[in-house]
Amino acid sequence: MNVAEAIRTKRAIRRFAATPLPEAVLERILRAGRRAQSSKNTQPWQFILVRDAERLRALARLGPYADHLAGAPAAIILITPDPKQRWSILFDAGQAAAYMQLAAWEEGVGSCLATIYALDEARDLLGFPPDWVAHVGLSLGYPAEAAELSRAPRSGGRKSTDDLFHNEQWGQKA
Numbered sequence: 501m502n503v504a505e506a507i508r509t510k511r512a513i514r515r516f517a518a519t520p521l522p523e524a525v526l527e528r529i530l531r532a533g534r535r536a537q538s539s540k541n542t543q544p545w546q547f548i549l550v551r552d553a554e555r556l557r558a559l560a561r562l563g564p565y566a567d568h569l570a571g572a573p574a575a576i577i578l579i580t581p582d583p584k585q586r587w588s589i590l591f592d593a594g595q596a597a598a599y600m601q602l603a604a605w606e607e608g609v610g611s612c613l614a615t616i617y618a619l620d621e622a623r624d625l626l627g628f629p630p631d632w633v634a635h636v637g638l639s640l641g642y643p644a645e646a647a648e649l650s651r652a653p654r655s656g657g658r659k660s661t662d663d664l665f666h667n668e669q670w671g672q673k674a
């Protein structure tokens with residue numbers, strides 16, 4: 501895979517084909533998360549793979565923008581220690597998620613994050629212990645429309661380089 505191309509073209513996919521994801525594909529995606537870097541190599545995460553349609557529908561009700569979980573053939577829910585303990589916990593989880601999303605992209609699998617708001621309900625649904633929390637899940641599936649996987653970035657889809665980059669000091673441009 502061309503990493504630069506993956507970074508440039510990967511789009512959030514929220515509509516999926518019903519085709520199940522092969523076991524080996526899911527395993528490679530999960531393993532990419534396992535490889536992610538983390539602060540002091542603490543690896544503050546557990547990954548719960550969910551394929552049961554009813555459980556996915558229940559998860560989709562746990563956040564106002566989580567509905568895409570309901571239509572996905574699979575999801576990986578990222579479980580972390582309470583991020584109030586250390587600022588880096590969610591930073592680390594974000595990297596594991598990004599690695600999994602790039603690995604998915606290489607497999608032709610679309611993905612989108614879903615923020616979970618109902619934290620206690622998520623714990624009940626997935627059965628993880630009280631010192632862990634699920635702030636985010638990742639929908640996974642072949643896109644309903646194949647071309648969507650790397651559709652052209654919307655114009656204005658990202659802030660301009662001028663709005664983002666500074667040279668040596670804040671406000672200085674190259």
Ligand SMILES: Cc1cc2nc3c(=O)[nH]c(=O)nc-3n(C[C@H](O)[C@H](O)[C@H](O)COP(=O)(O)O)c2cc1C
Nearest residue numbers: 510511512514563565566568612613614615616657
């Ligand atoms: C921390 C985080 C939480 C997100 N939560 C949601 C969500 O709850 N629902 C959703 O549809 N997308 C969610 N997204 C996906 C973003 O909306 C998406 O990455 C962004 O709009 C860029 O999409 P694009 O790469 O297709 O341009 C989340 C992304 C991140 C990084």
